[in-house]
Amino acid sequence: MKTFIKILLFILGFPALIGLAVYSSITVFQEGQSYGFLTFAGVLVLALFFIAYLITFIVTEVKAKKSKSKKVAQKGMVALVLVAFIFTGGLWIIIDVLLPDILDDATSGTLLFDDVRENYKVQAEVNGQLLEDFIVRNYANENLDNSIALETYLQEGYKNERVKFLIHENFTALDTNGYKAFTGTGPWVGLADADRLTIPVLIHLLFNEKEIDETLPFYLEFDRIPKEIIYDDMDPDKYYYGNVERDDPEAGVSWSVLDMAGSPMEISLGGMLVDMDPGLRTLVLSLIESLGPSLVGTLRDIVADPDVAGAPIYLGIKIGREDIENTGIILMPSNESRGVLDYKANAWLDSNNLLFAVVSLFPIRLWLYIWGAMVIAMSVAIGAIRMKEAKEEDEVQNEEEQNFSYREFQHTEYDDSDLDDPNLSPYEKAYFKAQRERIRKA
Amino acid sequence: MLKLRRNITAARIFQILFYALGFPLIVHLVLVSSGPLIDNGLVNSGEQQLIGTINYYTGPAVMGIYYGLAIWAIFIVGQLLLKLLVRKNRWTRTAIAVVLAAIIIVGPILYIDFLKKPEYDQLQASFTERGIEVQTWGKSASKFGEFTEDNQADIDAFMRTYNIQKFNGKNYSTMNSDGSLSIENKEDAAWYSPNGMYADGYVFSFKQANKVLKDYYSNKAAYEAEGKNIEIELQQELEQLESNPSSDWNKYKNGASESSFSMEDFSYITDSDEYEAAYGEDGSARKYYLTEERLAQVLSVLGRELGENESIGSLLPAIGSFIDLGELDIMSLLNEDLSLEILVDVVNGLGLGGTLRQLIDPESTETEIDEAFVFGLLANFSSYQSPMTYPVFYFIEDEGLRDFAYANYYAKIHGAKIGSVLVGTGESPKVGHITMDASGVPAPSQEEVLATLDEFEAFETISQKFYPLFALRENLVKFGAFATLCVFAAYALTIYIDKQYSKLTLKAGVK
Numbered sequence: 001m002k003t004f005i006k007i008l009l010f011i012l013g014f015p016a017l018i019g020l021a022v023y024s025s026i027t028v029f030q031e032g033q034s035y036g037f038l039t040f041a042g043v044l045v046l047a048l049f050f051i052a053y054l055i056t057f058i059v060t061e062v063k064a065k066k067s068k069s070k071k072v073a074q075k076g077m078v079a080l081v082l083v084a085f086i087f088t089g090g091l092w093i094i095i096d097v098l099l100p101d102i103l104d105d106a107t108s109g110t111l112l113f114d115d116v117r118e119n120y121k122v123q124a125e126v127n128g129q130l131l132e133d134f135i136v137r138n139y140a141n142e143n144l145d146n147s148i149a150l151e152t153y154l155q156e157g158y159k160n161e162r163v164k165f166l167i168h169e170n171f172t173a174l175d176t177n178g179y180k181a182f183t184g185t186g187p188w189v190g191l192a193d194a195d196r197l198t199i200p201v202l203i204h205l206l207f208n209e210k211e212i213d214e215t216l217p218f219y220l221e222f223d224r225i226p227k228e229i230i231y232d233d234m235d236p237d238k239y240y241y242g243n244v245e246r247d248d249p250e251a252g253v254s255w256s257v258l259d260m261a262g263s264p265m266e267i268s269l270g271g272m273l274v275d276m277d278p279g280l281r282t283l284v285l286s287l288i289e290s291l292g293p294s295l296v297g298t299l300r301d302i303v304a305d306p307d308v309a310g311a312p313i314y315l316g317i318k319i320g321r322e323d324i325e326n327t328g329i330i331l332m333p334s335n336e337s338r339g340v341l342d343y344k345a346n347a348w349l350d351s352n353n354l355l356f357a358v359v360s361l362f363p364i365r366l367w368l369y370i371w372g373a374m375v376i377a378m379s380v381a382i383g384a385i386r387m388k389e390a391k392e393e394d395e396v397q398n399e400e401e402q403n404f405s406y407r408e409f410q411h412t413e414y415d416d417s418d419l420d421d422p423n424l425s426p427y428e429k430a431y432f433k434a435q436r437e438r439i440r441k442a
Numbered sequence: 443m444l445k446l447r448r449n450i451t452a453a454r455i456f457q458i459l460f461y462a463l464g465f466p467l468i469v470h471l472v473l474v475s476s477g478p479l480i481d482n483g484l485v486n487s488g489e490q491q492l493i494g495t496i497n498y499y500t501g502p503a504v505m506g507i508y509y510g511l512a513i514w515a516i517f518i519v520g521q522l523l524l525k526l527l528v529r530k531n532r533w534t535r536t537a538i539a540v541v542l543a544a545i546i547i548v549g550p551i552l553y554i555d556f557l558k559k560p561e562y563d564q565l566q567a568s569f570t571e572r573g574i575e576v577q578t579w580g581k582s583a584s585k586f587g588e589f590t591e592d593n594q595a596d597i598d599a600f601m602r603t604y605n606i607q608k609f610n611g612k613n614y615s616t617m618n619s620d621g622s623l624s625i626e627n628k629e630d631a632a633w634y635s636p637n638g639m640y641a642d643g644y645v646f647s648f649k650q651a652n653k654v655l656k657d658y659y660s661n662k663a664a665y666e667a668e669g670k671n672i673e674i675e676l677q678q679e680l681e682q683l684e685s686n687p688s689s690d691w692n693k694y695k696n697g698a699s700e701s702s703f704s705m706e707d708f709s710y711i712t713d714s715d716e717y718e719a720a721y722g723e724d725g726s727a728r729k730y731y732l733t734e735e736r737l738a739q740v741l742s743v744l745g746r747e748l749g750e751n752e753s754i755g756s757l758l759p760a761i762g763s764f765i766d767l768g769e770l771d772i773m774s775l776l777n778e779d780l781s782l783e784i785l786v787d788v789v790n791g792l793g794l795g796g797t798l799r800q801l802i803d804p805e806s807t808e809t810e811i812d813e814a815f816v817f818g819l820l821a822n823f824s825s826y827q828s829p830m831t832y833p834v835f836y837f838i839e840d841e842g843l844r845d846f847a848y849a850n851y852y853a854k855i856h857g858a859k860i861g862s863v864l865v866g867t868g869e870s871p872k873v874g875h876i877t878m879d880a881s882g883v884p885a886p887s888q889e890e891v892l893a894t895l896d897e898f899e900a901f902e903t904i905s906q907k908f909y910p911l912f913a914l915r916e917n918l919v920k921f922g923a924f925a926t927l928c929v930f931a932a933y934a935l936t937i938y939i940d941k942q943y944s945k946l947t948l949k950a951g952v953k
Binding site: 209 | 643739875
């Protein structure tokens with residue numbers, strides 16, 4: 001019966017913790033499955049901790065059983081409780097001091113400890129989604145072979161060699177000739193990113209002379225150019241002309257500041273059109289539709305000229321057929337056509353395997369903290385049972401011995417060895433000693 | 443025997459309880475009272491340290507807590523000494539300990555009330571003289587927590603108005619555009635370039651925004667008091683520095699020897715060629731703004747590409763029906779020779795020069811524009827002050843005017859760059875978050891700004907010096923007698939426990 005209770009208590013301790021932690025990690029496993037074993041880094045750490053605890057449990061159990069003494073059982077309990085604490089909450093208190101800085105460095109400050117701490121599920125989903133978005137974009141621009149189904153790529157994920165190749169190689173181009181080139185000329189990208197995109201910042205971003213590595217290849221099979229005029233009731237897939245084969249599929253590309261943020265900018269003209277006389281509005285709209293493509297095309301050429309911005313910004317005109325207010329000028333970055341994500345997302349994607357390893361630690365961390373108390377309590381309970389077992393055997397064996405020693409003791413009359421009891425305060429010791437001394441003399 | 447034991451245990455629990463209700467409780471309460479002070483940027487300079495997930499605080503606001511701990515520590519040392527010196531008589535020990543407790547509780551209160559109060563009154567008087575209202579000692583001593591929270595609300599409002607996100611400022615890159623590095627000055631809560639100006643990516647700290655606004659408005663007000671307009675004075679001074687060939691500014695630009703400067707202790711940042719290195723041909727600063735050459739390149743591309751576009755030709759007659767183009771043939775202009783000179787001629791030819799001039803300066807009587815006018819328009823957006831050279835205002839002799847010139851630059855030009863405009867311009871001035879898609883908030887008036895700055899200054903001076911003491915004093919006053927009583931109770935219980943022990947008689951050999 002006692003063995004059964006001990007097993008039950010043991011299971012309620014660390015094994016239950018593992019169960020809870022694994023259950024909480026399911027989202028992380030699902031989202032990161034194509035990244036291989038790094039996704040399971042958290043569980044591996046947990047397994048190591050469990051092994052340490054298990055070994056202590058077995059050693060103390062065997063020792064207690066063998067010696068059958070209460071003292072050994074007591075020592076075993078202390079050891080087990082200490083190990084339980086160290087390998088649950090204890091180590092993490094120290095890791096928690098170091099981890100935020102490590103995470104900050106590893107992600108260049110784009111992912112903060114406190115943002116993931118309790119939010120690991122959402123973070124795993126976000127990071128998982130990055131891979132999916134990347135594959136979808138590269139399938140649309142035919143960087144991924146369209147004779148294979150999109151679903152196949154999505155299923156293989158990071159395990160697919162072409163996907164892995166594109167993620168890392170094309171990020172190098174975006175990083176070196178994009179982000180690093182921009183940050184190499186001062187704080188402007190940072191300011192733009194922090195909702196401080198002023199006209200001077202924009203001018204700096206457009207006109208600062210940047211250092212570009214022109215030999216760096218960018219792997220892109222087809223150009224995918226957005227149409228000059230799009231309609232608000234159009235399917236976003238139809239925003240583009242058909243893919244056109246590139247002369248050199250490995251030619252380098254240049255990046256604009258819009259590519260760093262990755263999302264289009266819209267300058268609304270809707271308000272102006274709403275106030276306009278309906279006849280004039282029709283005239284203006286028809287004029288835009290007839291002359292628009294040619295004019296916008298020229299403006300795109302001007303922007304992309306090396307003497308101006310030097311990188312394509314896909315200017316376009318959006319016409320609000322469903323809602324006239326939706327009319328406006330739209331500035332589209334080249335991320336979607338080129339099959340890259342915005343800089344931050346792409347930087348995460350580039351080190352997603354490591355990020356998944358880090359994220360996988362968080363559910364483990366949380367349960368080690370929470371269930372640590374239970375593991376310690378169960379260890380104490382197990383220790384108590386062991387002590388009880390030892391005591392029962394003690395009583396049977398040592399009864400005679402004890403009686404004998406008591407008789408012996410009475411002959412000794414005055415024995416001061418009991419004053420070594422550590423439970424006595426120095427005052428009590430002195431008092432008892434003096435008292436006995438007085439009795440002896442009397 | 444069992445009963446005695448139980449009495450001893452109970453007495454021991456009470457002994458510890460009373461001890462905890464003495465000095466430890468006071469320290470804890472001072473900590474609670476100091477909470478608002480620690481959170482307030484002006485009292486504590488926004489100082490909060492982080493080691494991993496552990497926060498701890500430094501700065502003036504925590505001083506009250508340290509004083510509390512010091513008082514407790516003195517008591518502990520006193521207790522140890524007593525134990526050594528007064529060995530036998532327990533009641534003597536108790537009496538001395540209680541007296542010690544009372545002295546170290548009452549002493550600081552008296553010190554604060556009699557020696558610190560005159561200091562406070564003096565400060566208060568000096569602020570009142572300047573027309574700044576400061577609360578009386580009595581009110582501050584009791585309501586300092588509330589005042590601190592109110593002040594924090596004012597700080598938050600100020601930071602929202604001027605779009606300042608971090609109390610201690612933020613530098614978006616330690617590297618400036620031209621590759622020079624900026625250095626943080628923690629005391630100023632600012633990042634400086636080698637020329638002593640703010641770093642390119644530095645967004646004002648609360649303190650620096652205060653300083654810029656103060657330099658701007660107080661000097662402006664001082665000139666106004668003398669019936670002068672500081673902006674006109676500055677313009678004249680700058681024109682003089684530019685036009686006078688022997689001005690320090692021109693000497694500096696030409697790399698003259700240091701002994702020929704009228705300025706004391708002047709020294710070049712790197713060497714006498716630094717201005718030439720930044721703004722000369724191929725200069726390090728020239729890559730970072732729209733220079734004449736760069737504009738010419740852009741216009742050339744514009745002319746070429748538009749000229750090659752056939753739809754433009756069909757659009758022109760439509761324009762002609764709105765604006766009288768006269769004999770102007772726009773298509774003939776659209777080629778790669780398009781330049782600023784040609785554009786200026788076209789505008790003047792169409793008679794639009796005067797209109798444009800008046801758009802910028804309603805009082806202008808000029809009827810034509812020139813290239814300098816166009817560059818004047820662009821200068822606000824595309825000039826680049828090299829971090830490796832001094833600006834022209836560095837050479838202004840009058841200190842007030844110089845401070846104003848710097849503040850003017852930081853508030854309007856640096857502020858416009860980083861999206862934290864401090865001083866607005868034009869008919870209905872706007873400040874704060876002015877970017878491509880945000881238009882800022884209406885600017886407060888000069889009087890409002892100066893009044894706010896005065897309040898901040900008075901609060902900072904008073905609160906840093908006195909509020910931590912008030913946090914301590916408040917709790918010493920409220921709980922001093924109680925703590926002394928608790929010390930006595932703890933000691934009395936010790937005696938009681940000892941007495942209980944003496945009642946314990948012992949049978950030999952029994953454990």
